[in-house]
Amino acid sequence: xxxxxxxxxxxxxxxxxxxxxxxxxxxxxxxxxxxxxxxxxxxxxxxxxxxxxxxxxxxxxxxxxxxxxxxxxxxxxxxxxxxxxxxxxxxxxxxxxxxxxxxxxxxxxxxxxxxxxxxxxxxxxxxxxxxxxxxxxxxxxxxxxxxxxxxxxxxxxxxxxxxxxxxxxxxxxxxxxxxxxxxxxxxxxxxxxxxxxxxxxxxxxxxxxxxxxxxxxxxxxxxxxxxxxxxxxxxxxxxxxxxxxxxxxxxxxxxxxxxxxxxxxxxxxxxxxxxxxxxxxxxxxxxxxxxxxxxxxxx
Numbered sequence: 001x002x003x004x005x006x007x008x009x010x011x012x013x014x015x016x017x018x019x020x021x022x023x024x025x026x027x028x029x030x031x032x033x034x035x036x037x038x039x040x041x042x043x044x045x046x047x048x049x050x051x052x053x054x055x056x057x058x059x060x061x062x063x064x065x066x067x068x069x070x071x072x073x074x075x076x077x078x079x080x081x082x083x084x085x086x087x088x089x090x091x092x093x094x095x096x097x098x099x100x101x102x103x104x105x106x107x108x109x110x111x112x113x114x115x116x117x118x119x120x121x122x123x124x125x126x127x128x129x130x131x132x133x134x135x136x137x138x139x140x141x142x143x144x145x146x147x148x149x150x151x152x153x154x155x156x157x158x159x160x161x162x163x164x165x166x167x168x169x170x171x172x173x174x175x176x177x178x179x180x181x182x183x184x185x186x187x188x189x190x191x192x193x194x195x196x197x198x199x200x201x202x203x204x205x206x207x208x209x210x211x212x213x214x215x216x217x218x219x220x221x222x223x224x225x226x227x228x229x230x231x232x233x234x235x236x237x238x239x240x241x242x243x244x245x246x247x248x249x250x251x252x253x254x255x256x257x258x259x260x261x262x263x264x265x266x267x268x269x270x271x272x273x274x275x276x277x278x279x280x281x282x283x284x285x286x287x288x289x290x291x292x293x294x295x296x297x298x299x
Contacts (some may be wrong), residue, residue, distance in 0.1 A: 042163025
């Protein structure tokens with residue numbers, strides 16, 4: 001049962017406890033991969049340079065904007081979170097924080113993050129960051145309980161960080177930025193479907209639908225992972241075609257796609273938790289490996 005609005009009145013939380021609660025709302029660890037992609041997009045662009053003040057500003061803005069989206073997600077899903085063992089200890093479902101305080105955290109972090117990226121870089125990067133926040137918080141989050149298409153909708157804000165980094169450096173949307181966006185967009189499908197398969201029972205209790213089939217944990221999930229992983233093959237060529245990287249970057253991207261496709265095929269054939277977990281780990285290796293390869297080949 002959700003315990004919001006029934007905060008402890010006999011004992012005030014310590015500063016450390018409150019800081020931990022805010023960290024759970026903002027999810028800085030989860031935000032790191034997002035910020036990493038944004039920094040890669042910035043550095044890999046033609047105008048990108050290793051200038052520490054800019055990188056720190058981009059990092060801070062990414063953490064704050066993503067943290068705001070994560071906080072709104074937890075506000076809107078506080079009732080669902082109370083039903084899942086993994087999330088019921090979060091500040092809102094556990095009753096350690098009122099949702100009005102969480103809204104304040106979301107607004108302050110979101111406004112500060114958007115202000116930093118707009119002031120330090122350009123208005124287009126700020127607009128893309130705002131679009132990412134709004135799509136994640138107010139489109140993807142409610143759709144998770146309505147239709148599996150939520151994964152596709154959520155893949156848009158999930159793929160925007162490298163493009164935001166590119167735009168922050170260049171001030172415009174170029175083919176290089178689009179190629180980075182497309183790679184991260186299609187990568188998310190096998191990644192999140194593997195996670196959805198592993199957490200299916202918990203998600204089902206909360207009414208959250210992430211798998212592509214209404215029937216649940218069928219081989220159709222693995223098949224879809226194979227299909228979307230295969231798309232990463234032609235996408236490995238795009239950065240080379242648009243001059244974003246050389247042959248080595250392209251080769252690493254293709255080999256990484258082979259690795260992810262192989263894991264997805266095994267997931268399709270076995271349709272079990274072990275193979276789903278291997279697909280999830282393969283996806284976690286794929287993205288930073290490809291992005292770093294593209295960056296180092298540029299250098």
